[in-house]
Amino acid sequence: MSAPLVPSLFGSCYILTGAIIWIVDKILYAIGYVIPPLNGPLAALGGWLASPAVLTFLTWFVMVLVMVIWAVLLNLLTMMWVERKVYSRLQDRYGIMISIWSLPLWPFNRRKDKATHRGWGFLQNVADGMKLLQKENIVPAAADSMMFSVAPAWIAGTTLMVFAALPWSSGLSVANLDLGVLFILAAFSLAPLGILIAGWSSNNTSTLVGGMRSAAMLMAYEIPLILAVIALVFTTGSLDPQTLVLQQEQTLVALGPVSIPRWNLFGPQVIGFIVFMVAIVAEMERIPFDLPEADAELVEGWTTELTGMRFGLVFGFKWLRMIAGAALLSILYLGGWSGPVFYTFYLGSVPIPIIPAEAWFMLRIYLLGIFFVLLSWAVPRVRIDQILNIGWKRLIPLALLAILVAAAARVFGYVG
Amino acid sequence: MPEFWINMGPQHPMTHGLWNMKVKVDGETITDAKPEIGYLHRGVEKIAEVREFQKVIVLTDRLCYVSSITWSHAYCLAVEKMMGVEVPERGQYLRVIALELQRIASHLMWLAAYGPDLGLLTVLLWSLRERELFLDLIQLMSGARMNQNYPRIGGVRNDIPENFDAMCKRSIEHFLEKLDTDYEKMLHESKIFHMRTQGVGKISAADAVNWGVTGPNLRACGVNVDIRRLDPYETYEEIDFEPQVWKGPDAGDSYSRFICRFNEMRESCAIILQALEKMPKEGAYRTKPPRRAEGEGYVRTEDSRGEALFYVCGDGDDRPYRVKIRSPIFCTMAATPLMLRGNKLADSVAILGSIDVCVGEIDK
Numbered sequence: 042m043s044a045p046l047v048p049s050l051f052g053s054c055y056i057l058t059g060a061i062i063w064i065v066d067k068i069l070y071a072i073g074y075v076i077p078p079l080n081g082p083l084a085a086l087g088g089w090l091a092s093p094a095v096l097t098f099l100t101w102f103v104m105v106l107v108m109v110i111w112a113v114l115l116n117l118l119t120m121m122w123v124e125r126k127v128y129s130r131l132q133d134r135y136g137i138m139i140s141i142w143s144l145p146l147w148p149f150n151r152r153k154d155k156a157t158h159r160g161w162g163f164l165q166n167v168a169d170g171m172k173l174l175q176k177e178n179i180v181p182a183a184a185d186s187m188m189f190s191v192a193p194a195w196i197a198g199t200t201l202m203v204f205a206a207l208p209w210s211s212g213l214s215v216a217n218l219d220l221g222v223l224f225i226l227a228a229f230s231l232a233p234l235g236i237l238i239a240g241w242s243s244n245n246t247s248t249l250v251g252g253m254r255s256a257a258m259l260m261a262y263e264i265p266l267i268l269a270v271i272a273l274v275f276t277t278g279s280l281d282p283q284t285l286v287l288q289q290e291q292t293l294v295a296l297g298p299v300s301i302p303r304w305n306l307f308g309p310q311v312i313g314f315i316v317f318m319v320a321i322v323a324e325m326e327r328i329p330f331d332l333p334e335a336d337a338e339l340v341e342g343w344t345t346e347l348t349g350m351r352f353g354l355v356f357g358f359k360w361l362r363m364i365a366g367a368a369l370l371s372i373l374y375l376g377g378w379s380g381p382v383f384y385t386f387y388l389g390s391v392p393i394p395i396i397p398a399e400a401w402f403m404l405r406i407y408l409l410g411i412f413f414v415l416l417s418w419a420v421p422r423v424r425i426d427q428i429l430n431i432g433w434k435r436l437i438p439l440a441l442l443a444i445l446v447a448a449a450a451r452v453f454g455y456v457g
Numbered sequence: 458m459p460e461f462w463i464n465m466g467p468q469h470p471m472t473h474g475l476w477n478m479k480v481k482v483d484g485e486t487i488t489d490a491k492p493e494i495g496y497l498h499r500g501v502e503k504i505a506e507v508r509e510f511q512k513v514i515v516l517t518d519r520l521c522y523v524s525s526i527t528w529s530h531a532y533c534l535a536v537e538k539m540m541g542v543e544v545p546e547r548g549q550y551l552r553v554i555a556l557e558l559q560r561i562a563s564h565l566m567w568l569a570a571y572g573p574d575l576g577l578l579t580v581l582l583w584s585l586r587e588r589e590l591f592l593d594l595i596q597l598m599s600g601a602r603m604n605q606n607y608p609r610i611g612g613v614r615n616d617i618p619e620n621f622d623a624m625c626k627r628s629i630e631h632f633l634e635k636l637d638t639d640y641e642k643m644l645h646e647s648k649i650f651h652m653r654t655q656g657v658g659k660i661s662a663a664d665a666v667n668w669g670v671t672g673p674n675l676r677a678c679g680v681n682v683d684i685r686r687l688d689p690y691e692t693y694e695e696i697d698f699e700p701q702v703w704k705g706p707d708a709g710d711s712y713s714r715f716i717c718r719f720n721e722m723r724e725s726c727a728i729i730l731q732a733l734e735k736m737p738k739e740g741a742y743r744t745k746p747p748r749r750a751e752g753e754g755y756v757r758t759e760d761s762r763g764e765a766l767f768y769v770c771g772d773g774d775d776r777p778y779r780v781k782i783r784s785p786i787f788c789t790m791a792a793t794p795l796m797l798r799g800n801k802l803a804d805s806v807a808i809l810g811s812i813d814v815c816v817g818e819i820d821k
Contacts, residue, residue: 132582246463250485250802328576329649337471337574337806420649422576424803425485427652 043382045210046397054104055096062090062099105205108215112204113361116403120360120410121166127411128418137165166357173353181346185242192239193351199231200358203365208282210378210398222270222280225369229324232362233259236333236343239355243346251342254425255333261432262323262330268440269313269320273373275447276310276455286377304376309450313443314374316436321366323428326359328417332425367409371402375409378402460488463802467496471806473570474816478793478809485801490794494787497820505780510536510610510750513777518604520782521818524563524761526555526595528818530608531758532780534690535767537610539754542746548612549691550736554625555598555607556691557725557732561632562591563761564722567813568640571715574810575653580643587635590628597621612743622733629726636723644715654712658796658808661709668795669788672763673721674812677703677713684759696731698724711804711811718813749775762786762813784818 047053066087073080089095122137129136140160141147150157180186206224208214218224233255240252270280277285285305293303301307306314323330334342344352371377380401382394423431466477475496481489501520505513517532518525530552537544544552565588572580592602598617599607607614644650660670662678675682683700685693701720703713751773757766763785772778789812796808 128579132579133586134582246461250463250482254485331576332803335576335803337576338465338803340470418577418579419643420577420647421572421653422803423649423652424801426801 043378043380043396043398043401044385044392044394045212045378046394046399047210047212049212050104050107050214051100054107055100057107058096058100058103059091061103062096066091104215108204109201111209111213112364113201116364116406117357117361118163118166120364120407121357122161122163123407123410124360124363124414125165126162127414131415131418135162137162139165139168143168170350170353170357173350176349178349178351179346181243181245183244184346185244188238188242189346190351192235192242193347193354195235195238196232197354197358199228199235200361200365202228202231203362206282207365207368208372209368209402211283211286213399214282217283218281220280221282222285222369222373225365226267226270229362229365229369230259230263239347240333240343243343245346247339247341247345248343251333251335251339251345254335255343257425258323258330258332258428258432261429262320262436265316265432265436265440266320266324268437269317269443270373272313272440272443272447273305273310275444275451276305276308278456282372282377285372286379289376290379302376302379304374306374309446309455310374310443312439312446316440316443317370317373319431319436321370322413322416323432325363325366325413327363327413329420329423330428331417331422332428335422337422363410363413364406367406367413368402370409371405375405378405380404465805466493471574471809472816473810473814476814476816476819478805480797480802480805482802485803487797487800487802487805490797490805492790492793494790494816494819497816499821501821502780502782505777507776509775510746510771510777513780514606514608514610515604518606519817520784520821521563521762521815522603523566523815524559525604526559526599526607527563527758527760528765529606530556531756531760531765531767532769533608533610534758535754535756535769536750536777537746537754538756539752539769539771540610540746540750542611542744544612544691545741545744546692547737547740548742548744550732551598551613551617551742552608553691553693553696553732554617554729554736555595555605555613557728558591558595558598560761561722561725562588562595564718564725564813565591567718567761567810571810574806575650577643577650580640583635583639583643587632590632594621594625594628597624609743611746612741614743616742625729625733629729633723633726636719640719644719651712653804653807654710654715654811656707656710656712657800657804658711658714658811659707659709660792660796664795665709665792668792670763670792671785671788672760673701673717674714674763674785674789676701677717678709679703684757684764688757690756690758692732692735695735696728698728698731700724711807714811749773757783760785760818762815762818763789782818782821784821786812786815787819787821790814790819 069083069087073083126136138158140162141164142150142157142160143164180189203225205215206218206221208217236255237252240248240255274280277288279285289302289304291303292300293307294301326333334344336342344355347355378398378401380396382396384395385392460481460483462479462481464477464479466472467475477493479491479493480487501516505516513532514529517529520528565584569581569584572578595605596602599605599614660678662680665675665678666680679702681700681702686700701717701724703717707713750771752771754769757764765785766783768781769777770779793809797805800808
């Protein structure tokens with residue numbers, strides 16, 4: 042089974058923080074050398090910084106920073122790029138084109154006077170973000186300005202909170218909680234409150250209807266989502282992501298050299314998987330279920346009055362929610378980060394797997410991402426009463442059936 | 458929440474143009490609706506009174522930018538009736554081909570707008586891709602992609618280029634194949650598309666007739682009305698085609714309107730192919746009309762959106778004394794509150810998209 046590239050995020054960040062503090066210590070020493078009276082206090086400060094308690098404390102900040110950079114700066118941009126490129130191909134066009142070739146300072150451009158658009162378009166989202174940063178932040182005169190400002194921060198904050206407990210491999214995680222899945226789902230479902238606040242405080246009919254839709258939809262997909270997870274617990278007996286993945290690494294059937302792993306998808310959990318899959322699309326606010334920002338009838342829905350980077354935050358963090366949803370789906374049903382490792386080479390005594398667990402995990406996330414992208418660009422949007430019908434009349438009975446089946450399977454000895 | 462009015466327009470993604478649909482909502486249910494038009498009024502009828510007969514064609518082109526030829530043609534036909542000019546047979550066939558090409562292009566533009574209304578942006582790009590085929594053909598005929606200025610009083614402006622029929626056949630073959638593969642799978646076989654369009658925006662046949670709904674919107678109610686059959690103009694008598702009338706249950710809803718329009722594109726392709734075959738290979742395509750005329754000309758034609766009516770009155774001068782235009786969507790717009798009431802707010806786009814609004818011809 043595959044090993045993680047980062048055996049322990051805390052350990053790696055501890056070394057990183059230690060290195061940073063070592064450099065800071067040297068700088069303090071240099072300052073003390075130039076200004077002799079400060080020598081004593083600065084040495085004491087350096088010693089205090091290097092003490093294990095402070096080092097551990099600072100390591101936590103570095104860990105959070107590393108995770109935010111990893112999730113938002115790398116994966117969010119990549120996922121946005123994947124979406125915009127994939128749906129453009131579906132629609133028979135090139136899609137985004139601004140890449141490193143478009144930068145004026147890029148030395149390989151043949152024409153120096155004019156930017157070329159010949160790359161893969163990865164920097165388009167960065168360019169869009171820069172544009173949004175330059176735009177004015179307008180608060181409508183009739184809006185409740187405090188709540189209006191809080192709502193985007195609330196949505197961005199709760200979405201980032203998901204990544205506090207979401208592991209990317211057995212090593213790459215900020216916090217390993219025993220009830221990690223529960224925490225992730227709880228953090229996930231806080232965003233609709235922000236949507237309601239944003240919709241209400243903007244004081245605009247479109248945003249108001251959008252916010253109300255979000256509140257009305259919440260129950261329709263949140264309950265089946267939780268019920269599907271409850272069905273899963275009957276099989277796994279745990280809500281710890283690490284345990285879930287360990288259980289799914291075991292072999293279900295061995296067909297000669299190929300062994301099929303014991304994913305939760307294969308077995309009585311398949312009903313729960315379908316329910317979870319549909320509900321998580323609603324949770325991500327993607328097109329069949331993106332009613333709060335139905336751009337045909339509600340202009341931009343609850344985001345209508347948001348401008349500048351306020352809009353950029355809530356718009357961009359939709360992809361972060363998509364990553365989190367895909368990651369959750371893969372941890373719960375698709376074996377998480379498990380996968381074969383074909384070769385391990387050693388750097389000194391440190392084992393480095395050629396295909397690490399993180400790569401298997403990201404492969405699943407991006408494949409699921411492409412699936413969601415193709416789904417949401419190939420179907421129209423459902424209506425508010427229809428999503429309530431789907432939620433209450435289809436998904437909840439199905440989820441209850443999933444619980445029944447999982448409980449029966451447990452009685453007959455099916456354990457994860 | 459109490460009931461409140463929402464202004465869907467004049468600047469709104471739903472409107473496809475400059476008009477305002479005020480809807481009164483109780484939560485999500487529409488209890489009342491009020492269309493407000495007039496933002497795009499250019500006074501075409503009045504300007505036409507001070508321009509010579511030929512120069513009015515430029516104005517009628519701009520009545521609806523997605524179906525210019527049908528409007529200019531209706532005007533030319535009315536003037537020809539007033540002057541008593543007979544168009545040569547080849548000219549008539551050329552007009553039929555141009556009209557049907559324009560009808561397909563217009564319907565594809567409608568489809569391109571209807572997809573995003575329902576949240577399906579892929580259809581927008583695909584329809585515009587296929588529309589290029591027909592815009593290219595129209596460009597071959599008339600030299601322009603928009604506002605073609607092609608029909609003339611007494612015929613058409615110019616003859617078609619060589620090999621036009623081969624190019625036409627190739628494009629139509631490709632288009633029909635795309636309709637059967639891409640569009641059928643994306644729209645007809647989509648469960649969500651059915652959910653969104655079936656049973657919404659219903660209007661009974663009696664109501665539709667009383668409110669003056671015409672064209673594909675009326676045929677979707679199960680009424681077999683097609684001016685090309687009822688009151689044939691040009692050479693439509695000699696061409697064998699079937700007006701697309703909805704025969705199934707749930708007549709008059711958005712889905713039936715969608716199906717009628719969609720099938721009309723196929724029918725138009727058949728008309729073009731027949732017209733290309735039956736057209737005389739040689740001969741004049743236009744006659745010289747008199748400069749001045751006196752009398753009245755009245756004509757109704759099947760526009761892409763319904764029954765277009767032109768009344769032209771001349772008093773012996775070289776310019777019309779009065780021009781009256783009846784645009785189909787202007788009348789259909791009056792019936793929209795009937796369709797909207799009782800539906801959900803999200804249905805307003807599914808309904809107003811399906812009747813194919815064109816603000817240029819509403820406001821004139």
